[in-house]
Amino acid sequence: MAFDLETAEHPENLRRIAIDPISRVEGHGKITLLLDDDGHVHQARLHIVEFRGFEKFVQGRPYWEAPVMVQRLCGICPVSHQIAAAKALDHVVGATPPPSAEKMRRLMHYGQILQSHALHFFFLCSPDLLFGFDAEIDQRNIGAIVAQYPDVARQGIALRKWGQEAIRLTSGKRVHGTGAIPGGINKLLTAAERDFLLADADQMVAWSRDAVELVKKLVAANRVQFEQFGLFRSSLMSLVRADGALELYDGALRARSADGVLIFDGVSDQKYDTLIREEVKPWTYMKFPYLTQLGREEGWYKVGPLARVQNCDFISTPLAETERRSFTDACGDRLCHAPLAYHWTRMIEMLHAAELIRDLLDDPDLLAGERVGSGVRGHGGVGVIEAPRGTLIHQYEVGEDDLITMCNLIVSTTHNNQAMNEAVRQVARQYIDGQRITEALLNRIEVVIRAFDPCLSCATHALGKMPLIVELFDPAGNRVDRLVRNG
Amino acid sequence: MSGEGRPRWLVFGVGNPSRGDDALGPLFIERLEQWSAAIGKLPVELSMLTDFQWQIEHALDLIGVDVVLFVDASVSVAPPYEIGPLQPIFDATYSTHALSPACVLAVAEKLGQFMPQAWLLTISGERFELGAPLSPSSESYLESAVDYLRACIIAGMLEIRGPGDNATP
Numbered sequence: 190m191a192f193d194l195e196t197a198e199h200p201e202n203l204r205r206i207a208i209d210p211i212s213r214v215e216g217h218g219k220i221t222l223l224l225d226d227d228g229h230v231h232q233a234r235l236h237i238v239e240f241r242g243f244e245k246f247v248q249g250r251p252y253w254e255a256p257v258m259v260q261r262l263c264g265i266c267p268v269s270h271q272i273a274a275a276k277a278l279d280h281v282v283g284a285t286p287p288p289s290a291e292k293m294r295r296l297m298h299y300g301q302i303l304q305s306h307a308l309h310f311f312f313l314c315s316p317d318l319l320f321g322f323d324a325e326i327d328q329r330n331i332g333a334i335v336a337q338y339p340d341v342a343r344q345g346i347a348l349r350k351w352g353q354e355a356i357r358l359t360s361g362k363r364v365h366g367t368g369a370i371p372g373g374i375n376k377l378l379t380a381a382e383r384d385f386l387l388a389d390a391d392q393m394v395a396w397s398r399d400a401v402e403l404v405k406k407l408v409a410a411n412r413v414q415f416e417q418f419g420l421f422r423s424s425l426m427s428l429v430r431a432d433g434a435l436e437l438y439d440g441a442l443r444a445r446s447a448d449g450v451l452i453f454d455g456v457s458d459q460k461y462d463t464l465i466r467e468e469v470k471p472w473t474y475m476k477f478p479y480l481t482q483l484g485r486e487e488g489w490y491k492v493g494p495l496a497r498v499q500n501c502d503f504i505s506t507p508l509a510e511t512e513r514r515s516f517t518d519a520c521g522d523r524l525c526h527a528p529l530a531y532h533w534t535r536m537i538e539m540l541h542a543a544e545l546i547r548d549l550l551d552d553p554d555l556l557a558g559e560r561v562g563s564g565v566r567g568h569g570g571v572g573v574i575e576a577p578r579g580t581l582i583h584q585y586e587v588g589e590d591d592l593i594t595m596c597n598l599i600v601s602t603t604h605n606n607q608a609m610n611e612a613v614r615q616v617a618r619q620y621i622d623g624q625r626i627t628e629a630l631l632n633r634i635e636v637v638i639r640a641f642d643p644c645l646s647c648a649t650h651a652l653g654k655m656p657l658i659v660e661l662f663d664p665a666g667n668r669v670d671r672l673v674r675n676g
Numbered sequence: 677m678s679g680e681g682r683p684r685w686l687v688f689g690v691g692n693p694s695r696g697d698d699a700l701g702p703l704f705i706e707r708l709e710q711w712s713a714a715i716g717k718l719p720v721e722l723s724m725l726t727d728f729q730w731q732i733e734h735a736l737d738l739i740g741v742d743v744v745l746f747v748d749a750s751v752s753v754a755p756p757y758e759i760g761p762l763q764p765i766f767d768a769t770y771s772t773h774a775l776s777p778a779c780v781l782a783v784a785e786k787l788g789q790f791m792p793q794a795w796l797l798t799i800s801g802e803r804f805e806l807g808a809p810l811s812p813s814s815e816s817y818l819e820s821a822v823d824y825l826r827a828c829i830i831a832g833m834l835e836i837r838g839p840g841d842n843a844t845p
Contacts, residue, residue, distance in 0.1 A: 312732065330770070331770065332766060335783060335787060336786055339788060346733050346735065346783075347733075350733040350736050353733065
């Protein structure tokens with residue numbers, strides 16, 4: 190099926206604008222807008238132009254390789270893939286990870302949430318918020334933040350580094366380490382490693398709190414923009430803990446309608462495929478998941494911080510819970526669907542992760558205990574975690590010969606695919622229709638995508654330079670303008 | 677300076693161990709770690725780091741450092757290696773996943789950190805394909821570069837070295 194503005198009736202008569210690739214977004218995406226002679230938007234699409242094929246090339250590999258292999262999906266959140274794969278394969282080795290192993294995985298995962306949220310907000314998105322959408326191009330980058338807001342930059346860089354250190358000490362490397370293995374973990378912390386992280390823990394909690402305050406100030410400074418920019422309504426989905434708390438590592442699936450009504454709750458992650466279907470469209474490599482219960486037209490949804498913070502009943506750490514209440518109070522009685530609210534909720538989650546790490550570091554199970562469990566061998570399993578950008582699902586089937594026979598991955602960006610497309614259409618309607626095409630207007634489209642998720646590489650199942658090329662075509666297909674933005 | 681009055685040196689090598697001669701940076705650190713563990717107390721307080729690429733947050737690794745030596749493989753240096761001082765340059769790499777070492781320095785400078793004396797050691801490499809082993813020539817260049825730095829550390833000073841000028845200090 191097609192949504193409003195997804196497919197134009199007569200595209201051959203329209204002007205085509207392509208933003209290719211999108212900058213400050215992980216992986217390569219492209220946006221095309223088809224305009225008529227009066228500059229009205231007739232079609233708006235977010236294309237994912239890379240195809241990575243991990244689901245196919247892990248087939249035939251030994252299952253124990255999967256947690257290491259799938260990390261190569263992404264240079265920003267390799268840990269998420271490692272842990273989701275290990276959780277799925279816990280079912281294959283038939284083991285519940287012992288307490289020490291689960292706590293080490295959690296520490297690694299919280300470090301990942303913290304470093305990724307810091308990267309996302311400070312490195313990729315803060316220029317949009319601190320300098321404004323109309324800022325000159327040389328201001329729209331982390332370099333300008335370093336130059337003009339050195340304290341903000343220093344805190345953002347230090348937060349990311351601390352999260353990466355948590356990853357390094359639990360998995361061996363800041364990027365693409367090991368650690369989580371089927372059935373458990375392959376290392377514990379030493380007392381020295383724990384003390385190294387603890388030394389900065391209180392400072393990181395304080396700086397995370399400052400980051401939430403910064404977002405609140407930015408929201409207060411431009412409330413209308415915050416509430417209206419790219420606004421659309423949708424359902425939302427995430428894991429929650431059994432008692433309703435926000436849960437990042439392990440929980441049951443819960444979804445709410447756009448009005449906040451529960452669609453399902455307490456569903457085991459092993460049954461995700463009864464809840465979600467995926468639709469394929471011919472113009473993009475990325476699939477479009479939807480909630481089976483609501484169907485293709487009504488069943489699309491959001492995941493990630495904005496969904497998690499509003500889907501849960503509370504947050505288990507005190508400072509983050511205070512900020513969650515502040516956020517929900519600001520939204521009134523309704524769920525907030527503003528894309529820019531992702532930044533606010535993302536910083537609340539970063540604070541939550543910092544508190545979790547600080548508290549977990551006092552747990553003696555990190556220093557001693559069984560690393561791997563054992564049990565009755567199975568032939569498949571599902572691993573679901575809340576990755577920084579949203580729900581991440583890994584499913585594997587394994588033969589008697591230990592080789593993987595099937596793999597299905599639904600990554601956060603894929604869950605948000607329809608939502609991001611809808612956001613692009615809303616921004617196109619709000620800012621491009623009938624106006625001259627400028628870089629500032631095009632940047633607004635990128636801003637709304639970045640609010641969701643700057644990580645398109647793993648969604649197609651790379652890192653690279655990120656120049657921006659914008660081409661404008663007349664109705665006859667002739668290129669009439671071209672704009673190049675170097676990365 | 678360390679509490680014992682010794683200058684703090686950081687040797688920071690980058691590269692992908694799975695990509696042929698790109699492993700020169702990590703291998704350099706590995707050899708240096710083995711040597712420093714065996715030799716005992718040095719005239720400098722030596723620390724070592726390695727990663728796939730330099731990124732913005734590595735600027736924070738320069739805090740408290742008196743001398744930093746960045747180590748990388750390069751196709752554009754004459755064999756076996758070159759070493760020289762490095763100045764901060766805020767170049768276009770700041771927005772990528774692979775900052776130049778000069779840009780890492782520049783980030784540290786913009787953040788208001790104390791600026792260490794900075795050097796860049798580049799070791800000649802020729803093949804960087806995924807899964808390739810270290811080339812035989814680069815293996816010997818690596819040994820030359822490690823020998824050179826060992827001597828520098830014992831002497832407590834770095835010196836510029838270029839093509840045809842590879843005697844130990």
